[in-house]
Amino acid sequence: MNLPNKLTIARIILTPFFLIALLVEFPHHDLIALLLFIIASLTDLIDGKLARSRNLITNFGKFLDPLADKMLTTAALLGFIVRGIGAGVVWVVFIVLFREFLVTSLRLVAVENGRVIAANIWGKAKTVSQMIAIIWAIAARYFIFLFDWLGHALPLVFVQVLEGITTLSLWVSAVLTVVSGVIYLLDNRKFIDSSK
Numbered sequence: 001m002n003l004p005n006k007l008t009i010a011r012i013i014l015t016p017f018f019l020i021a022l023l024v025e026f027p028h029h030d031l032i033a034l035l036l037f038i039i040a041s042l043t044d045l046i047d048g049k050l051a052r053s054r055n056l057i058t059n060f061g062k063f064l065d066p067l068a069d070k071m072l073t074t075a076a077l078l079g080f081i082v083r084g085i086g087a088g089v090v091w092v093v094f095i096v097l098f099r100e101f102l103v104t105s106l107r108l109v110a111v112e113n114g115r116v117i118a119a120n121i122w123g124k125a126k127t128v129s130q131m132i133a134i135i136w137a138i139a140a141r142y143f144i145f146l147f148d149w150l151g152h153a154l155p156l157v158f159v160q161v162l163e164g165i166t167t168l169s170l171w172v173s174a175v176l177t178v179v180s181g182v183i184y185l186l187d188n189r190k191f192i193d194s195s196k
Contacts, residue, residue, distance in 0.1 A: 002056045007047035011068040014040040015075050022079040022138070030142035037138065040072050041131045062118040063107065069119075069127045070100050076134040080170075085137050087167040092174045096130070099181035106184060109191045117188055122180035129176045133169035140166050 001009075014036055021033035047065060051057045077093045080086055103123075110117045119127075140162040147154045154162075185192070 002051075002058065002061075004047040004051035004054075004056050005058065005061050005064065007043040007050070008061060008064050008068045011040045011043040011047075012064075012071055014043075015068075015071050018072070019075045019079055022076065023082060028142075030138055030145060034135065034138045034142060037072070037076065037131075037134060041135070044069055044072075044127070044131075059116045062116045063111075066119045066123065066127075067104075070104075073127065073130045073134065074100070076138075077130075080134075080137065083141075085141065085166065086170045087163075089167075089170060092170045095174045096177050099177045102181055103184050106188055106191060110188060113191060115191075117184070120180075120183070120187070122176075122183045126173065126176045126180040129169075129173040133166070133173045136169050137166040 018033055018036040018040060021029050021036055044065070047061070051061055074093075074096065077089065077096060080089045081093060086092065107117045144154055144159055144162065
């Protein structure tokens, strides 16, 4: 197994540890969750660059890399539902899961036809926007906690601004999720045509 694929597998392995840190309360758990998420996100950046620069692109990597991204971001969004992070986060998660199941199904049909559908620029933009929104959301939560922990609670207006930016960033990622899903469907509609 080549190094890019090992990094992708490392992202999958980090995902449950990230979710545990996000959901299980212990001192500075949000900071640990944030660091784990950033490390896992960086493996996504590094594995792709390595695969392209060293000509190590494999069908296994094309299939597993987007799957690892979905596992990581979906874990975070489900954790947000549990913790009540982001207004309307249930709808964001619904949109993300709907798109992911649709595109994954399309990829499976394509594989049956001898083709692997790799992530395109819109899929990458969707993933990056989700990762940025998730990093922001966890960082904002930790920032609020840190002020409380130090005995200097943030004024309510600042808390509301931080939470508003969290909600906005999650919804921007949801819009990009829809756009990328539609583009995947249009670009690969030949696999949907039942007459073939």
